[in-house]
Amino acid sequence: MSLRTSTAYVEDVSPGSGVLPPRAWYASSDATSLSLNGSWRFRLSDTADAEDDSFAARGYDAGDWAQVTVPGHWVLQGHGSPAYTNHLYPFPVDPPRVPTENPTGDHLRLFGLPADWPADGAAVLRFDGVESCARVWLNGTELGEFKGSRLPHEFAVGHLLEAGDNVLAVRVHQWSSGSYLEDQDQWWLPGIFRDVTLLHRPAGSVRDFFVHASYDHVSGTGTLRVDSDVAGRVTVADLGIDTATGEPVTVPAEPWTAETPRLYDAVLATPGERVPLRIGFRTVELSDGLIKVNGRPLLFKGVNRHEWHPERGRALDLATMREDVTLMKRHNVNAVRTSHYPPHPAFLDLCDEYGLWVIDECDLETHGFTEQGWRDNPVDDDRWTPALLDRAARTVERDKNHPSVVIWSLGNEAGTGRGLTAMAEWIHGRDGSRLVHYEGDHDCRDTDVYSRMYADHAEVERIGRGLDGGPRRRRALPFILCEYAHAMGNGPGGLLDYQRLFEAHDRLQGGFVWEWIDHGIAHPELGYAYGGDFGEELHDGNFVCDGLLFPDRRPSPGLLEYRKVIEPVAITGDGTAGTVRITNRYDFADLSALSFSWSYEVEGEAVDLGTLPVPALAPGESAEVELPAVPAGAPAGEAHWTVRAVLASDTAWAPQDHVVAWGQLAVSERRVPHVAATARPAHGNGGISLGPGVFDARTGALRAIGEVPVTGLRLDVWRAPTDNDDGAAWQSDLRPGPLWRELGLHRMRHRLDAVEAGEDALTVRTRVAPAARDLGLSTVYRWTSDGDRLRLTVSVTPDGDWTVPLPRLGIRFGLAAADAVRWYGGGPGEAYPDTRSASRIARRQSTVDDLQTPYVRPQENGARIDVRWAELGGLRVEGDPAFFLTARRWTTEHLDAAAHLTDLVPGDTVWVNLDHAHHGIGSQSCGPGPLPRYRLRAEPAEFSFVLSASGTG
Known part of the structure; x- marks a missing residue:
């Protein structure tokens, strides 16, 4: 077989051949199915033309x-190597x-049909995800080929199935023309990485259906209509619904929202099949310039989520x-x-x-064309439009029955062009019940939302105030930051400042x-x-490590910060006023699912606690709630x-x-802390003693404090x-x-000018x-002592331009031994x-290793942060101010x-930094740097520490 014949489809811009039209996905029905996941035979070739197609024939010896395991990526199973580009x-x-x-x-996969596999009816072979393309044979007959790595593709195979062994052969190329549409800032990982399933399709079974379930918030009713290519009936027992497909019915119903995800179990029954449905009633609209669901505006507190597992890649x-x-x-996160x-x-x-709001994004990104000024960008080339429309259709048709999906996204960082317009027009025509998003369309010609990436705080505020200008259509649309707060490494910083802007301006949704x-x-x-x-x-490099979770799914400090910033209940007030202000920041739910408690803490330790009666405030409502009297006998x-708001009972997602x-x-x-300067410096044995120092x-230079x-x-x-x-x-x-490196701050030199024993x-x-x-x-450095404790006052004066x-400003020193750490101040994390x-301010303890x-x-x-005192390595340190x-x-x-991390080898010394100040973090790995008020300017500063022996090792 010639090279042109065997690999031509890899370079063809068409989405493929031989595949069935896209349809709705559903996990189960009473029709028989067979999973083809598991162990497959595998052969890797270096080039697209290295082997012929004889392996697809029956009787081929692949012993x-x-x-390899399917679903999986062959480069994560010892065959070749993964590669990352942004x-x-x-x-x-x-x-x-x-x-x-x-x-x-x-x-290659050999499989036999189960004994109960029906002898009549059709069958469909389904691939839920293959990167980057696949050519498929069953029992030696070529079924066709497809592209669109993260999209489903099906073949009709009933006429090819045999009672004995069946041979499924799939050729996967790492690169294809489809790869130009999938430049998505992630690892390039070829393979069959989602499920492969054989589905029996009995006569009279449903091929496709569309659940329309709207909600009228004024009347409190839901309207259900299920369109199906095969006539049948829809029953919803909890609502008393039993109606024909295609016929609308309106009944009193509870709405679906991300905060109250009410789903109704239903059944779509056709002559050949019963399909279970889970129906959520909700209406999405663009009204008064805002994204609204069930008549109320949304405030997205969201994350971008790539699929990832540190061993299995995108095979989840x-x-x-x-x-x-x-x-x-x-x-x-909502x-x-x-x-x-x-x-x-x-x-x-x-x-x-x-319960999560979803922006469902098409499998499309052509970001690499920025390197040539977007020349030859597929989304502005009519030859590629059929492939773009195929990707749009396979996204929408697969996911159209999910109430969580409220917005369709055309893709990401693909420039602009006629192909995107064609996609938007098709989606609007197919599903008018949702909005359309795309970040790169800043004029909003094809979209219902003005969307940006990494706009800084000042620009976001201008947009919120309507001072951003631009086309009239854009100015009338809601604004979202589809990407912000780049969570790469330590950070992101500035989350609270963004959230305050979102909450201050209705247009900012x-x-x-x-990312996640x-x-x-x-x-x-x-x-x-x-x-x-x-x-x-x-x-x-490590630009691929930019998430709120570490690879093993442990929450990072960034996620803990985000959780606090986007809390759905605001608890504020003046602790001396005797009341606390409770504000419900949910969009839909009242506070009846929560209970409240208080604790009174002195020097970081609780001396009393109790429950706090809080009314079931409606969304947006606030109340001043009286706190109890200060506990009698509380220490000075x-x-x-x-004050805490906690779940009043177990939920599906937390206890x-x-x-x-x-x-x-x-x-x-x-x-x-106060230290009276009563001790005098004394010379002796080649040193100077001052109190315990x-x-x-x-x-x-300080050599010891007591025995430390x-x-x-x-x-x-x-x-x-x-x-x-x-x-x-x-x-x-x-x-x-x-x-900082250019200036040489990583290699500072210290000149001694004077030692004065006064x-x-x-x-x-x-x-x-x-x-x-x-x-x-x-x-x-000015040292004083009262005989038992040392006070160090550090005065810093910048000179020069x-x-x-500055990165940080403080002191550093080494201790010969330290493990346990106790402190009173901020925590528990960094x-x-x-x-x-x-x-949160409290007394805490850790080990040195667990502080990392x-x-x-x-x-x-x-x-x-905000440490009042700390004990480690036999020392006690108190700060003035907190450090x-x-x-x-x-x-x-x-x-x-x-x-x-494996490069970090512990030494014999524990190095301690007591910092007066730090430069902010920001999110400049992709977004803006720290706001001006968080920048550590080189200015005169003075700060003090009180050091003494503590007995803590």
Whole structure:
């Protein structure tokens, strides 16, 4: 067989041949089905023309072939390697052609029909996802081929099935013309990665159906009509409905929303089949310039979700999908954008069941054409329009019966063009019950929503105020940030500031954080691998690790921050006023599903607690609720009220008492530590003693506090840059991380100017500065003591022209031994100036190891904010003012040099940072940097610490 004959379809712009028209997906009916998932025989070739098609014939001996698991990706099963690019195509851009050097996987599956497989009727072979294309044979007969990796394709096969062994053969090429449409900032992972199923289709069975279930919020009624290609009846027992297909019926019903996901079990019965349905009544509309469901505007508190598992890639099982949904619900997420393709269909069943708003996105992105100014972009080339329309149809037809899907998205970062217009027109014509979204259409010619990525706070506010200008149609549409708050590494920062804008302006209907999970691949030597770890020619490094979950699905500090920022109940007030203000921020639900409690805390410890009666406030309502009297006999000290809203009973996604929201109200201020300067510096044995402190007589360096050795105490301004500090390459003139390195802040030098032992203080004067620069930080350390404790006051004065912010400002020192850490202050997790919403004041304890945050690429992490005092390694530290605490078993320099967590080897010293201030985090790895108020300017500063022996090891 010639090369042209065997591989021509790979470069053909058509979506394929031989496949059945798209239709609605449903998980089960009373018709027989057979899963073909499992172990398949597999052969990998380096090129598209390396093998002929004889393997598809009956009797072919594949006994020496390898085996792979389907669903799965062959590159994650020991055959070839994965590759990651953000937007660059990893092959020459010459559409629709792809290289002959095209890894090709031949798959074979022998199967027999079950004994109860019906002898009559048709059968359909269904593939739910194959990357990037597939050519299919059954029992030696070619069925056809298809493209559209994350879309379903079916073949009619009933006439080819045999009673004995059946041979299913599938050839999969890594690259095809379809790859030009799937440049979606993810790992390139070829294979049959979703389910393969054989479905019996008895005579009279339904091929396709469309559930129309609207809700009238004025009358409280739902109207149901189910259109089916085969006439039948629809029954909904709970509503007393028994009606013919195609006939509308209106009944009193409860609406479906993401907050109250009421589903009604129903059955569609045709002469040959009974199909179970789950019906949710809801109406989506664009009204008064807003996205409304059931008459009320939505506020999306969403995430973008790529499908991912660190061992299986995009081959997800139901348990993993359910874990994603329950994690979203537990963290107050109410919406998902299925970036940038339709998810496994079972995921949308879970969104229906648990309650999530969904923007369902088509399997389309041509981002790599930016490299040539969008020349030859397929979405503006009429030859590609049939393929684009096929992708739109397969998305809409598969998912049209899900109440959770409220918006269709044409795709992502594909420029603009006639093909997108054709897709939008087709979708509007096929399904007028939902809105259409696309981020790249900034004039909103084809869309119902004005959507942007990574607009900064100032621009979002202008849009909210209607000051953004632009075409008249756009100005009349609601605005969403379909991507914002790039969650790469430490961060994102500024979430609260965005949320306040969303809540202040009706037109701003929320956003979707990029993204849900880090795409690290489990690796035996590296922990988790990212771009470049597999020898890729082109790659974008750890840009693929930009999620709110770590690869193993542990929540990151970013997700905990987001959960707090988007809480559906606001708990605010003045702790001295005797009341707390409760505001319902749900869009639909009242507060009857929640119960409230209070605790009164002094110096971080609860001294009393109880329940708090709160009315079942309607959405948007607020109430001032009286707090109890301050508990009699409560000890003196800094005090707080902490009020929590928890689930009053078990739900499908969390148990009773799960915390939904909390607020902390200050009652009294902390007592600032005071040390009277009564001890005098004394010389002896080559050193200087002052209270419990021992200092080097020549340098003034602290050597010990009591029996605790201390090394290397000095001013520190460097932090291992975060992904957001380093910023994206296109922000080259703004990224603080590279500017810090250029200035030399990672290699500061310390000059000793004077050691002055006065009557009641030891003063050490220094200048801290980078090599090759004429600027620096004049730094004075002033030590005093009352005999038992040391007070260190650090005064910093910048000199020279400082035009960049500082990474941090504080002191660093080493302890010979430390493990347990106790502190009173913010926590439980890390926090920085613009990521501190989830930090609550309390007494806490940890180990040094557990203070670390395991970002896939090591970087600054683990700081606890607002720390009043801390104990570790035999020392007690009190701050004036409160400080940031960080402790690690490696230096910042080692952290900075590490590429993977496995590069961090614990040393014999625990390095402690006590920071007066930090530069904010922002989300400049793709979005904006920290807001001005979170930038750490080089300005005069003074801060103090009180140090003493604690007995804590």
